[in-house]
Amino acid sequence: MLRFLVARTGDRAEAEDVLQELWIRVRSVDAGPLGNGRAYLYRAAQNLVLDGARARQRRTQREADWVASGLDAPGAAEPADPRPDAEAEMLAREDAAALASAIAALPEGAGRAFRLHKIEGLSHGEVAARLGISRSGVEKHMAVAMAHLRRALQD
């Protein structure tokens, strides 16, 4: 697990932190029959890594916003946002519009498979049935779609 986390994060210190966190969380879940315990553990680890990355991203964004607001009005007290939910919602819609734009530009087959799976929520098997292709065909379409989207939406 530690080897996986180091490979995933590229940072031994971060990997050890995640492992620590994983251990704490898994111990506190009094789970019944888990089925595939190893897979469960790896998926939980993946989520923690993602959470860490997102938290860092938000922190960097907050710091950038703070600095920017300071530059605009040095010395002024930061006004409390009267409608933080409205702003969050607007940002969410802008983000979705950017995604939708990139999704619209996907190649035809990949785009169809992507929309059915990721937006409509069909499983790979259901998408295969709808499009009259094999499951591995669907998996190929999904890989192509994600690769395209990554390039179009470079973080």
Add this chain to the structure above:
Amino acid sequence: MSDEIDDIDQAAARWHLGQADDAMDWDGFTAWLEADPRHRRAYDSIARLDARIAAAQPILRQIVPAELAEPARRTARWGWSVAAAAAAAAAVAAIGLGITQFPAKRQDQAEIAYRAPAGQGRTVRLADGSTAALAPGSVLRAGSSRGTPLALEGSAFFDVRHDPAHPLVVQAGGYEIRDVGTRFEVMSGGGMLRVAVAEGRVAIRSPHVAGEVALAAGKVLTAYGDDGTVEVRAARTTATGTWRGGRLVYDDVPLGLVVADIARYGGVPVEIDPGVARRRFSGVIAPGKPAAMVAALAQLTGLDVRTDGNATRLGDRAGR
């Protein structure tokens, strides 16, 4: 050169999309990540992109035309190919026009309501990858991430993605069911709640008392809103969702919930006398017209059917 990068991205996407499988080769994935720093960066990008897409899914559903949408609530049921062809034509036109604009009408929250039409169940995939099979006539409201509680009106069977870091919360009839990754059924109606766990464990909170009840696999909890009481029993069968397979199958379920199911299924008001609502029912109700379903239930339980205003009402035979 860009082909090579594309290959790496596609490989990263394949690893990412294969994670949910129990057969996922985690050791192979580790080796691939270690092989080249570009692999790790590509994977990280893809994982974040996927999370971003999942978070935006409720809004994307509104603004991206569904070219092969499920049949809408129409009285005439079109064949799949007719509906698809019509929708595809509309979608091609819409893509050119509307996709990059905000929809003219705003919703107050980035929330989506999933409805199962009368007489027809519906399975939906939530933003975090969990699925909910809704009973006919039920409604599930979901936010854009697992952190927002789901609000259920009616009955649903949940298959929740394992994520110990983020519990999923379902609110139904004032109660709250909390889960980190299990399979369970919720039936809500007539002031009652029934939760049956097929796999794993859930925690249930009542509006009437402090504290939580933990419910493990193979157990069924029934809560009565009118007096705040709760019963936990061992289940005789594995919970799968009473309406799946097209019939309504009940194992030891209070009549109040059965009647609520039939009412929701048919989209018509059906009631039951409070004195009989807690009687337990085990049996199968074949789907059909609401009147026939109520008559079948009455026959199986030895109860009477009357009309009460514009509602149908089940009760004890007069004189008993």
